[in-house]
Amino acid sequence: MSLLDIFGSCFPCITSKTPTLKINNAQFKILDLLGEGGFSYVYLVQSQSNKGLYALKKIRCPFGNSNFKVAMKEVDNYREFKSPYIIKCIDSSIVQEPDGSKTIYILLPYFENGSLQDIINNNSVNNVKMDEDEALRLFIGVCRGLISMHRHQLSQNYSMTAVTDDALGTTAAMLDDELQSGAQSSIHLTNLHTEPEEHNPFISETDRLRASSNNNNDSSMEGTELSDTISMAHRDIKPANVMLSKDGTPL
Template sequence: MALLDCVGLCFPCVFNTTPVLKINQATFKILNLLGEGGFSYVYLVQSKNNHGLYALKKIRCPFGNSNFKTAMKEVDNYREFGSPFIIKSIDSSVVQEQDGSKTIYILLPYFENGSLQDIINNNSVNNAPMDEAEALRLFVGVCRGLQSMHRHQVSKNFTIMSTMEPNESDEADENNPFLSNVDESIRDGTELQETVSFAHRDIKPANVMLAKDGTPVLCDLGSCEKARVSVKSRAQAITVQELSNEHCTLPYRAPELLDIKVGDKIDEKIDIWSLGCTLYALLYGYSPFEREELVNGANIRLAISSGSYTFPPTPEYSPAVKDLVRYCLVVDPAQRPSIEEVLTRALQVQREVSVERREV
């Protein structure tokens, strides 16, 4: 893995009364804070050289190697995927702080057009229904991004990082949910000859940004992991459950992630469920299970686990689009469609809607 080892330098100074950050010899003015969570912060920054705007993610790693490895996995994720529907980092740097902690900086594109959640919020404020054809266009783009993840050819520079120390016992290694069943060629970072499935694990409108040309781009790859996990022990079940609770937003979380037990198998189908929730949210303003909780007073976890939801009477959308949502929201992951099947169905619905519009 090509790592820009500790060549970045963060220092407080003043450049036109604006804080400045220097990374790998490039200087950026920090304009404002875009978001934060846990030990990470995302800033809007401007390049001193070309005056371009970027998003800079700062990850503090105060608790030693485990936290650092998790952050470095995220760095790898931002480099790994070559799809125009998945965000890719511009640069990154690791800084060794004086107190012994590390700080990771990831320079990312800044999406001036915002996210799908911004579209939903604007539609809500303006009491404007989402255009069906536009919702389908965005949905198809998200599908294409997920297809690149679910059917990914791992590059020879990619390393799946353990969240445990490398010298821990084999038993501990088996309890790590994202290292069990991993081929040794992946561990060594060598090139694979077969496709490996990755799952985003937190598909939702806020994690899909819009490029300048309107292309939907999957962002926030901190939750992205090798998709297929066989839960072989109680300790592993607890670990997977904790990671799911931390990274998978509840209203978009698949039923199989609500109560993980020994013997369970988790795969990329979790993204398909979230995909269905995202399409529903584009159409109606919130996930189907948020609506069950807010409108019908249902327990959101029970609604998700049973797949209980309804469609609002307004705005009106075609039966085919509603069926596309239903196609994704299948409680049993074994019966849930693959990303290829969802994309094929979405393109078919898109053609039908286009024909109907021309005939009107």
């Protein structure tokens, strides 16, 4: 089966002569299949308007509402964070299929430099070591992204709808499949969990006491910075999930 035949089977509305896709009135040309999992695919696409390259993630939701909720939570998470060390969703679209199932498309940045795992693999093949200063810079960047998640202030339109552990486990397995297939899309924000502030190991006892004191002293206050934040755990930090921008910023 040719590459265009694969595209045609994945996107029934696309002819073999013109592998393109429209997302919210924006037209994209499909260039390559970067990776795939149990219910998702990641494509390299090019914008027909600005000729820029992007990663397009397609998630099929054939098994009912639970999988759809997990996929929509992934979209919410991509949109929620504003940190320069966390990848942002560029656009998304939901398509109702003729059989009643739904397909979600998520347009993400494409990282030509690949992931930190790619650098580790290349260094291993070439028998070279990463410079200590460079390793420290990347480590600090990852930590800054985690700080943004552990001390995050929710936007007003963010949904705190919970998803079941079974659904999260299914999605985590899908992401592992994608990574093993060599997907070069982004850091995955699907398997996020929220934890109450009092159980957050990243908040010191001094901070907890300060927040408690502030709340007790003035009950009319809308809340301190700590009481307005929520902790989110990624739970899948590894080199393959750390992408590198053109300027070397880890995301």
